[in-house]
Amino acid sequence: MEPAPAKRRKLGHGPEGAEAALESAASTGISRSRAFVLEAEELLDSVRLDHATALDGADALLHRIKEAIEAIKPHEPRPIAEAAAKLEKKHKIKVPFPDPPPPENSNYKVAFEKPAQFNVVGSYVSKTMVRTQKDHAIDMVVVLPEGILQEKDYLDLRYFYKRAYYLAVVASALRKVFDSESTLSFERLNGNPLCPVLAFRPKASKDKDSENPEDKRVLDYRIRIIPCAPDGFFPKNKLHLGAPLVRKSQAEHSDTPPHPTPFYNSTLVAESCFLPYLKVLRKAEKKCAAFKNACMLGRIWLQQRGFGGDISQGGFGHFEWAVLLALLLQGGESKGHAALSASLSSTQLFKALIQFLSVTNFAEEPCVFGPGNGPGKSELASHLESGPILYDSAQQLNIAFKMGPWSAALLHQHAKWTRSLLADSAADQFNPTFILKSDFPSVSFDLFARLKFDRASVEAGADFRGPAWRLGSEVYRILKRALADKEMGERARLIHLQAPACPPWPLAEAPDTQGTSPLEIGVLFDPANMARTVDRGPSAGPSAQEKEKCEEFRRFWGDKAELRRFERDTIRETLIWTSTTPFDLCEEIVRYVIRRHLRIGHLHDEITVYGNSLPDLLSLKPADTALFNVAKKAFGAFERDVRDLDDLPLRVRQIAPICPELRYASVKPPTFGSEKSGPRPLECVISFEASGKWPESLVAIQRTKIAFLSMIGSLLESSKPGEAKTHIGLENSKFETENLAFLDVVYESGTSFRLRIQSDLEESLLERQVKDKTLEQYLRQRATTQLATFRRLFTNLPLHNQYISTCATRFPALSPTIRLVKHWFNAHKLSCHFTEEFIELAVLHVFLSPYPWDAPSSASTGFMRTLLFLSRWDWRSEPLIVDTGGDMPAADRASVGTRLEAWRKIDPNMNHTVLFVATAQEPSGVAWTTLRGEPKPCKVAAARMTSLAKSASRLIREQGVELDCRRLFVPSLKDYDVLIRLNSKAVKSTLKTFATADPDEAESTTQAKFKNLDERTGLAPLPLAQHPADLFLEHLSAAYGGPLVFFRGAVDDHTIGAIWNPQMQRRSFRINLPTSYKPAAEKKRAEDGEEQESDDEADVVEVNREAILAEIARIGAALVDKIEVKGA
């Protein structure tokens, strides 16, 4: 910073300004951005290549190549066909002519002369290559001598024919010299079909690799030999975007004016720009110290998002990034003065460029640099049809000429996402920006389709970008019109296309242009709009304008468009879709428009659509939302009924739901009045106005609650005679000071609710006990646990219910994602170890902090991203902070971190706290991860979750869209030592009990003469106090908490897995055994005795596994079908 004495005085006068700056710096989380800078530096250090060792010998090799090329014997001009044939015959090299090849009878002449100039360009010279790049290339340009070119060569591919021939000659010479130590092949420069280049891959480096594969310092690199035109040889004013330069073939067909060839023209301009851009970049490097590092950061950012210079990778790579940055440093957008200061640091430059990319959408408005004498903005805008425009006036080149409108849109979107990440001071900025790979289609896009097409049937078009590109742009235009147009209600936020890349080909062959790789389409939904089943088009009015609009609409949609009358007598063109889910709708529309306009998709296998197998798996239906809403409405009615009771001694303050069914989060949507089981009431809590009448004793409060519940029950029954039936149920409580009872209200309609009463005094009495130092330790401990339970039930759960349901309306994909993730936990038998609230918060975190993407817009992306998150979450050292309101102060976040550190210090073995999940409302971090003083999950279960998520995300990454999602849900039963198979019939039989029938008689009455006429006919079954399967598992866990860890999914999971705790297998005998032990077998003892003499091994006992399993069989009786032991 320059000192500014004039301003300094001013600062002294107004301390407010400085103070405000300081304050704002503090509040925007300067520490975060500081951390970002440090991390970015660290990243640069770890990916930077040590050029001296990594590319050892490259310089010498380049010199030898240069000498070899210089030694080629020049020859006189000869007809192109003859020269090419000679090369093929003599050297077995097929000249890589662009398509179409020069006509047989053409009289073009080709010659060979020594190149005008050699140069090495690109990231090798600027040393901005990074270690993690996919492949490392050194670009060597060979400038064609002016002697063999003519000015008119810019027309009709003549230059490219000459260039191809030149390259072939160079290839033949190099092969002769380097045949033994290198492999040569042709490839396209950045996938550009007009520009073949020679790839020179030294074999020696490979050998080195095989000698010591650990030594990664030596890279497997290749040298690309790129012939190019001399700077300024072609008159650039004739190469402007609108010029039709390929006239010959078109002229034959018709007498319409020839089409402009913007891509061809830009390629030509780019051919002569290698050296000028080298200069530009060198200048920027000199001017701005941080330029190189900013380029490396940019390279990593692009690479993690799947961008590259190749046309198939979006056509925006490191080179474009560097040039853009250099142009911005040099002089901003058309105004002339620099947009960026050269004194900025690398991260600042990076952020600035992200900012630039996020605000300029050059697919929709051309972006012009420099004041040059090139065409104006408005003139350029007319060429936007052919692609995005990023125009450098100095070179008169459209830098973005390799990009399609889709890749520009994707880049724009990624820049926007990254910008919002960099503005979010609370989030971890570094990892999503640089570390996470975010180009897996199954994780990024809601719908992914592969379009098989016949390259021969698509005409190549006049612009030489190849049939795939041509088809792609058609598809993009159609899909954009159908899905992403404002007029059509913006169903999709983003449509992305990926054309197949062209692989390198050997010298003796022609490039494989007839590849079968399909065109890939990715669609990102706008979840609010995609679910619409009726599209309204223009209104069919009498005016000419309206008629024309309708005509256009019909032309696009064909038979699908029909006229319909809407409210207020408007008649509109309308589209009615038959599907119901967002995904199916999108698929239907895509298939329809592609078939209609491109005649692709008639055959079934031409379009394959991926991304829907997950919701199918759980049969998530749009109707589920309606079921949830029904439950919500029923709850509303219930609330009204209770509030309307006049004779209650206290006024009702609040009745709050606390169960997942009433927050759109249960795996199965709520259903009522099942035949097979007693009603399962939805849980709620009720609180009353503050009152001094509660007795000052915990025990008495609990009894009063029973009286209160009983009163509510009888009042309800009398106010709704015949409609509502109430039952008072007793909790499974251990102590008299805990909540003892609840009230179940069962409506005639089948809906049922469970009510528990909150008393404020209970909380303060418990608090007093916790703080009371005179109390015995075990009592204080018990009070602490009870207080936690109380807060969870009456404070945290109602709040949690509230914000999950709010978020479920804010994010339409949240509810199905939560249900899928819960299903995954169920499938892997984890859910008995995790609270549902924890799972919901983990999913919510993925929605609220979705970087490097936006919030998921479909269940499958949401699910996959949640798995990725769970696999990455290092819960040993990181808390999960879910900022539900979006306004959690930084200080609170910091204190959550501190609290976790403190816990880990107290309890390094994680016996009491394992996962740490804090929200703004619940900063203690353990409300959802401990239950009754026990960690939930325990360390074993949490580690299992992470390892399962890790293998799932590996599968997602490796298999991509082809992944059969069912595989993610297959539990690996072989991991468990013991499997307890429950008898599903017996479990079902326990679901229904009656108040009158004695349980001992229950078995005999089933043998009554008429099944439908036994004594219970007409009786309503009792509600389920707790699911019997849960109770059974609870008892097992209580009895065998030490030796066995049980795993089970949902209540309808009839296989319980269990593993033996390895720490409890053998021990010396003492009175209070933690489980059933038997005296260690003699033989084993003898063995042990040899190993360790001194131990009093006479008293060694080991876990009596068989006896324990026999006990389980006895407890379960008919409930247990079979107990399977691993290896038995």
Add this chain to the structure above:
Amino acid sequence: MASSPATIGDFSVLPVSIPPLPSFPKNAVHYLYVRRHTPKIPTPTDSRSLFVTNVPVDSTEAHLRALFASLVGAGRFESATFEDESKEAHSQSQSQSLIDVAQPAHAARLLQAHGRKRKREDDEAERAREEAAVRLPSTWTRPLRRSGSTAVVLLADEKSVQQVLKAIGKAHKTKKYPAWPGSDDLPEGKVPPLGPAWLKAHNRLSYPDRQALQASVDAFSALFARREQEAAEIAKRLRNEPDEDGFVTVTRGGRSAPASRTEAEEAKRRMLEKQEKKKEELTNFYRFQLRERKKAEQAELLKRFDEDRRKLEAMREKKGKFVPEA
């Protein structure tokens, strides 16, 4: 099956063969560890008691009765007390009995210190009756024990203890282990079954008869009201009575009614507000405060910077954090 040692420590090992069940068709052997009962605080029945550890989780008195009957014949077994039951009894004896906690929290100390000393003998029966009236019905037909827990078995006489220990030794020699009684070996109707019936019974018992429940709650309220009354009376008495040192105890309820909770909270809120206001008026009032604040903020920034450094250091330790995913 390898033979097991007859004793371990001072315990005799009693192997019990477990009959196979269809769901787990294996002959398992469970081991009970038995010795004479020698508690720290002796009781009159110690000489005819046995201390048993590692009882099966589904043990009931009837099970143990049948087991001992098969060892030494019927008529020797008197009763069994399980670990969880005795614990309950123990904790209740420490004034945690339900009818003892049925009193307002503030009155507990008062009643303890100044309440009338009850006459033990005729109170016992009364207490038991009250206790039964107040207790809520149980929701389980039979409990499960914790795996590996203990029990004390009371036998008919000292001789039976001898016999039992001898019989255990004999079982080792003959390898004829007593069998764990199954449902057929137990007296009909005495031991409720486990499994589905047990769970169903639980659900039924969870919804007790409303009248019975109401009666229990009423009994409790009556008791509680009586205790409250007692406490109030004692408090009233104490208000006017100096103790032996001449001090008058300050107790609840004086001339004016006790302040209500809401009022107290309101007052506290007002006080806090006032403090807050005062504090606010005086911050940034003096120049030095501003300077100090700025200094503190800078220090905070420095601290955070250091923290970041440390975190980075830690991450570097972990490694792999700084390499972009492939």
